Amino acid sequence: QKEVEQDPGPLSVPEGAIVSLNCTYSNSAFQYFMWYRQYSRKGPELLMYTYSSGNKEDGRFTAQVDKSSKYISLFIRDSQPSDSATYLCAMIRNQGGKLIFGQGTELSVKP
Amino acid sequence: GAGVSQTPSNKVTEKGKYVELRCDPISGHTALYWYRQSLGQGPEFLIYFQGTGAADDSGLPNDRFFAVRPEGSVSTLKIQRTERGDSAVYLCASRSRQGGNEQFFGPGTRLTVL
Numbered sequence: 001q002k003e004v005e006q007d008p009g010p011l012s013v014p015e016g017a018i019v020s021l022n023c024t025y026s027n028s029a030f031q032y033f034m035w036y037r038q039y040s041r042k043g044p045e046l047l048m049y050t051y052s053s054g055n056k057e058d059g060r061f062t063a064q065v066d067k068s069s070k071y072i073s074l075f076i077r078d079s080q081p082s083d084s085a086t087y088l089c090a091m092i093r094n095q096g097g098k099l100i101f102g103q104g105t106e107l108s109v110k111p
Numbered sequence: 112g113a114g115v116s117q118t119p120s121n122k123v124t125e126k127g128k129y130v131e132l133r134c135d136p137i138s139g140h141t142a143l144y145w146y147r148q149s150l151g152q153g154p155e156f157l158i159y160f161q162g163t164g165a166a167d168d169s170g171l172p173n174d175r176f177f178a179v180r181p182e183g184s185v186s187t188l189k190i191q192r193t194e195r196g197d198s199a200v201y202l203c204a205s206r207s208r209q210g211g212n213e214q215f216f217g218p219g220t221r222l223t224v225l
Contacts, residue, residue, distance in 0.1 A: 032212050043202055043216030088153050092212055098167060101153030
């Protein structure tokens, strides 16, 4: 069993929809939680970073962490075609440590 | 400023050959990471440098893989006796000491072993 599980999709939504992306994890030692966006043939870029349980909002993006359930989510409001990409959740046990990634969810936002 | 750069962008080689992949981190970043991403998968950790030394090499799959960072800046990932299963995108990331946990990724090197 992988440490971080993520539904690979693909997920297709119409423009303007609310998108919900999720990951579960098995190791309670994870302390830091990230969401990366990866466009085709590019490197991942950091979207959201959270440390504790709760919500964090940045523009159209909201990240949620529930440590008791070992479950993290990313919500995208008013989705745009430019949001079409692969979204990767990632976690770290210790400050500065290696990232453990989920499989990635491929999202397509149709105009 | 310049981001993380990786060369070559693409590398095609034959089974059994030796390859070197290069990573130029963001200037001043002390930490450097190598990851490998297979098609349809998330990146998997290979090795992490803090300065010149490997702080964690637990992700290297076997002794055919080796990485160096002799001056604490540029890093080279070396793969001996390549196998078809080594085909993947090799990603490099760097992080500043003051930057918390944010790792900045390069575009990757796409390695194809025929």
